[in-house]
Amino acid sequence: EAGVAQSPRYKIIEKRQSVAFWCNPISGHATLYWYQQILGQGPKLLIQFQNNGVVDDSQLPKDRFSAERLKGVDSTLKIQPAKLEDSAVYLCASTQRGGLPYNEQFFGPGTRLTVL
Amino acid sequence: AQSVAQPEDQVNVAEGNPLTVKCTYSVSGNPYLFWYVQYPNRGLQFLLKYITGDNLVKGSYGFEAEFNKSQTSFHLKKPSALVSDSALYFCAVRDLVNSGNTPLVFGKGTRLSVIA
Numbered sequence: 254e255a256g257v258a259q260s261p262r263y264k265i266i267e268k269r270q271s272v273a274f275w276c277n278p279i280s281g282h283a284t285l286y287w288y289q290q291i292l293g294q295g296p297k298l299l300i301q302f303q304n305n306g307v308v309d310d311s312q313l314p315k316d317r318f319s320a321e322r323l324k325g326v327d328s329t330l331k332i333q334p335a336k337l338e339d340s341a342v343y344l345c346a347s348t349q350r351g352g353l354p355y356n357e358q359f360f361g362p363g364t365r366l367t368v369l
Numbered sequence: 370a371q372s373v374a375q376p377e378d379q380v381n382v383a384e385g386n387p388l389t390v391k392c393t394y395s396v397s398g399n400p401y402l403f404w405y406v407q408y409p410n411r412g413l414q415f416l417l418k419y420i421t422g423d424n425l426v427k428g429s430y431g432f433e434a435e436f437n438k439s440q441t442s443f444h445l446k447k448p449s450a451l452v453s454d455s456a457l458y459f460c461a462v463r464d465l466v467n468s469g470n471t472p473l474v475f476g477k478g479t480r481l482s483v484i485a
Contacts, residue, residue, distance in 0.1 A: 257412070295373075295459050295475030296413070309472060344412060354463050355401045355420045358473065360412030 257361035265367045271333035278347030288344040371464035375476035390445040398466030402443040407457040450483045
């Protein structure tokens with residue numbers, strides 16, 4: 254079974270530029286999550302999708318961050334404009350159909366973003 | 370709101386010795402508890418979880434964890450450490466208050482170093 258795919262793996266941009274990250278979850282996984290992991294901290298949920306609908310985006314900085322999952326499969330997370338404090342690893346995860354709270358999440362390798 | 374504390378940034382143990390990585394949590398309702406491991410340049414991998422029932426949970430790679438409700442703890446243990454266990458370990462909790470869709474909240478992580 255193929256795992257969660259993310260691209261790019263690394264990205265370096267200057268502040269005020271825009272950037273986009275892509276995620277393809279495990280086949281058949283209806284629930285998709287985006288996390289932000291700042292160095293020295295645990296992952297923090299940014300947004301959760303169930304199919305193509307948003308379940309929780311309460312911690313997404315909506316003035317600069319946006320995410321979509323138009324066809325209920327792959328997803329894109331965008332930052333525009335980027336700030337220095339956005340430097341982090343962005344992790345995508347998915348869970349099995351239903352996204353029940355006790356299901357373990359499967360994580361991709363992440364995208365390491367550096368904002369200069 | 371739920372929270373997780375991992376009081377140790379770093380744990381060092383000799384190969385073959387038992388290891389313990391500590392985790393305490395705070396929730397309003399009942400918890401779902403998880404342990405994940407992160408190897409360099411890789412995403413998080415699920416180790417084990419507590420949902421209900423037996424307080425001693427066994428997981429991947431010989432790891433186990435004990436749920437202690439009175440002490441609100443969920444420490445990760447292994448009887449005999451291997452050098453290959455060296456990695457970053459995250460404890461995470463989901464609060465089942467009101468059966469709502471609360472996010473998975475991670476601790477800041479504990480770096481385990483197993484010395485040969």
